[in-house]
Amino acid sequence: MEMLSKVGSYAFLAEPFHCDFSHRLFLGHLGNHMLNAADFHSNDRGYGMSYLNPLHRTWVLSRLAIEMNEMPQAYERFTIDTWVDSVMRFFTSRNFRVSVGGTVCGYGKSIWAMIDTDSRQPVDILAVRDGLIKQYIETETACPIDKSSRVKMGEAARQIGSIATNYSDVDINGHVNSVKYIEHVLDLWPLDWYRRHRVKRFEIAYVAESHCGDILNFYREEIAENEYGIKITKSNGNTLEEIEVVRCKVDFEEY
Amino acid sequence: MEMLSKVGSYAFLAEPFHCDFSHRLFLGHLGNHMLNAADFHSNDRGYGMSYLNPLHRTWVLSRLAIEMNEMPQAYERFTIDTWVDSVMRFFTSRNFRVSVGGTVCGYGKSIWAMIDTDSRQPVDILAVRDGLIKQYIETETACPIDKSSRVKMGEAARQIGSIATNYSDVDINGHVNSVKYIEHVLDLWPLDWYRRHRVKRFEIAYVAESHCGDILNFYREEIAENEYGIKITKSNGNTLEEIEVVRCKVDFEEY
Structure with missing residues (x-):
């Protein structure tokens, strides 16, 4: 080659x-x-x-x-x-x-x-x-942003929504598409929020896979002004257990 | 030009x-x-x-x-x-x-x-x-499929779901994106259905605009084997009235 x-x-x-x-x-x-x-x-x-x-x-x-x-x-x-x-x-x-x-x-x-x-x-x-x-391996070209951090979430995280996953969420690997999680997370804020705030930084860690039919549960915690931690868990009808699938951090900046 | x-x-x-x-x-x-x-x-x-x-x-x-x-x-x-x-x-x-x-x-x-x-x-x-x-205007090139028809839906149409619309549903015109309706309609069938059926023909008529924050209500009726009519209405917290926004027809074919 x-x-x-x-x-x-x-x-x-x-x-x-x-x-x-x-x-x-x-x-x-x-x-x-x-x-x-x-x-x-x-x-x-x-x-x-x-x-x-x-x-x-x-x-x-x-x-x-x-x-x-x-x-x-x-x-x-x-x-x-x-x-x-x-x-x-x-x-x-x-x-x-x-x-x-x-x-x-x-x-x-x-x-x-x-x-x-x-x-x-x-x-x-x-x-x-x-x-x-x-x-x-290329080490000369700069990428001057912070690495992903481990997003800590405490007891203050509140469940603020749940959604069912469907046919359109699932990609060729049979899992919920990585990008769909980003959409679902940004949908946790109302449209009006985005009239005054833009996403400055978005971090996402994929912890486990979820599948069509899983329920996704969204937990959110305000870490600092305009900084939020989000945890997504999956659950299904067979068990009460929730398993973490995604953890995110979103930093907004006011216009 | x-x-x-x-x-x-x-x-x-x-x-x-x-x-x-x-x-x-x-x-x-x-x-x-x-x-x-x-x-x-x-x-x-x-x-x-x-x-x-x-x-x-x-x-x-x-x-x-x-x-x-x-x-x-x-x-x-x-x-x-x-x-x-x-x-x-x-x-x-x-x-x-x-x-x-x-x-x-x-x-x-x-x-x-x-x-x-x-x-x-x-x-x-x-x-x-x-x-x-x-x-x-080009009239020589063939497009040998039927025109959109007026999809008739009767009393048999059952409400089978409702969703909230969010930031990601809305496009540069400030309305729910035409393509998002297609996704939401196809999500009315479970993933397993798509293992045995493909969409042969999809028809959609845009009747009215919906906006972020509207609730979309989905009504479905089986018209014939593997043929379905779908009506989407919008509603919001201010009124009980539902207004039709979209009407669809989906023809499936078995694999």
Whole structure:
């Protein structure tokens, strides 16, 4: 396979129907485009899903943090640059840089694991193609945002909603889509909130998988002014037990 | 403005996270791409949103019918051809043809009105740029599917669900997004149903607008085997009255 550049660049359009009432791209759709960029970048370099899936291996997104100074607006073309900046046996770290017309408007950081699709257990990333991914580690390009932190939530977290998961929530892996959680979390605030606040930073940690038919329960706690911790648990009709599936932190900034 | 071809062709990718558990593109995302194609086509030809919006005019989708023999699969590139096949003072009819690698896999038919964005009243389409749109009427290209019909629903329609609308449902026009209704309607069937059935034809008529905070109520009636009529009404906390916003017909086919 030809040796490509370590950083991959992918062009996207802020489609009008992917933008919110303020004509800015929905954060969930930006997240989706980051996942697309990661997918294209890893496939092009020989360690993506198209190589892994026949071997019963897949990438699993473990954490994602997005920090934006500005969101692309409706009809704007934007670029997502992505690169892997470190790899260990069970985790790899991938960065994103979002720009519009050459001006950087934000960054993303993500952590991925590789699992065996039969056993759902983590597998050694470096065992794939003799550690081919190591040839593409890029450490020169800056991604000047904080790593994901462990979001602590205390007793103050209140359950503020529950939703049923349906056909449209589930992706090709049979699980609730990573991006749908982002949408569901941002829906915890009313439209009016978004007239005065923008999401400055969004952090999400995927703790466990949920499936179609699971009920998702949302717990929210105000950590500081305009900073919220969110925990999502799953439950179903068979048991009263709730299992944590997602933990988030959302930092807003007032307009 | 340069005279472009009457039929516009736009290339899309069936993005992996826009595909369902069976690896086929979600119908809502296909509908979104049709709306994108319509938007690009009309903008390129001088009678699109980018020309209309500064004049306080906009296109409003009134009806959409989609009939598919097969859905694009994950990672497939597909083309949407679109053209306007008739125009009258208050309505215009636009067709779509979806193909993968030169093979047609389905069609769409849509009806659009133009409104004044201040008064929300219909305006004369032919008054825009001296009826420029008439220069682009294409009647030679076939779109061999039935027009949208008036979906009759009787007393047998049962309310089978209600949902709250949120920040993520609302698009740049401030209304619940046309495509979100498609998702919500298809979510009325459980995932297991889609293991044995595919959507052969989907018809939707937009009767009134709904806004963030409205409750959407779903009524369903089985019209014939694997054929369903759906009515969506809106309600809110201020009144007991329900107002119809959408009417649909879904024809399934067993695998």
